[in-house]
Amino acid sequence: MTSSTAPLIQASGLAILRGERALFRGVGLTLSPGEAIVLRGANGAGKTTLLRMLAGLTRPEAGDIARAAPHHWIGHKEGIKPQETPRGHLALWAQAWGSKADIPEILEKMALTRAADVPGRYLSAGQRRRTAFGRLLLEDRPIWLLDEPYTALDAAGRAMLDAVISGHLRTKGALIASMHDTAGFPVTAEVTL
Numbered sequence: 001m002t003s004s005t006a007p008l009i010q011a012s013g014l015a016i017l018r019g020e021r022a023l024f025r026g027v028g029l030t031l032s033p034g035e036a037i038v039l040r041g042a043n044g045a046g047k048t049t050l051l052r053m054l055a056g057l058t059r060p061e062a063g064d065i066a067r068a069a070p071h072h073w074i075g076h077k078e079g080i081k082p083q084e085t086p087r088g089h090l091a092l093w094a095q096a097w098g099s100k101a102d103i104p105e106i107l108e109k110m111a112l113t114r115a116a117d118v119p120g121r122y123l124s125a126g127q128r129r130r131t132a133f134g135r136l137l138l139e140d141r142p143i144w145l146l147d148e149p150y151t152a153l154d155a156a157g158r159a160m161l162d163a164v165i166s167g168h169l170r171t172k173g174a175l176i177a178s179m180h181d182t183a184g185f186p187v188t189a190e191v192t193l
């Protein structure tokens, strides 16, 4: 994906207030090609908030974030409309990004072939999650920011996602994921909030 070893994300001194108190302050991290950083912390510790900051969706009260490459963001909400099928969802994003990716191949990889034409309102939670992860394969982007990626996935889904993430890391992609479980891919560092 890239031959450079320069950091993909450098963040320092991050802080955010929630009400009167700081949810966290003085948080920093460096993400380099091929690395996976896992965010740890109790419910409400601020993992989603930090990931949203790194994705540019939430502004920190203090601190700096430098992102040196494009990223994919997969949050808690998959963003699949009730009438949208997995095939339609991926086709829409492919069109928006000018992607020439093979959508049937992505659907097969996500084990969504049978559910490919089922409207979002009838998809299971795991099928919606797999559809969202299909977006990762539409376009090569070095940075993946994933919020609790294992949520709603069965054992086969976790194994599939672990394989996809491991492949991404091998090609010098990088990842930051919030997780409560043990990761099934090689983790470079953990940041606990």
Ligand SMILES: Nc1ncnc2c1ncn2[C@@H]1O[C@H](COP(=O)(O)OP(=O)(O)OP(=O)(O)O)[C@@H](O)[C@H]1O
Pocket: 018, 019, 023, 041, 042, 043, 044, 045, 046, 047, 048, 049, 050, 178
């Ligand atoms: N926009 C907001 N305004 C006010 N408070 C917020 C906002 N967003 C998040 N919070 C609060 O900030 C805290 C951290 O939330 P966050 O979702 O980042 O935690 P988390 O570590 O990801 O938790 P979990 O493990 O439960 O997913 C929570 O108490 C939440 O209610």
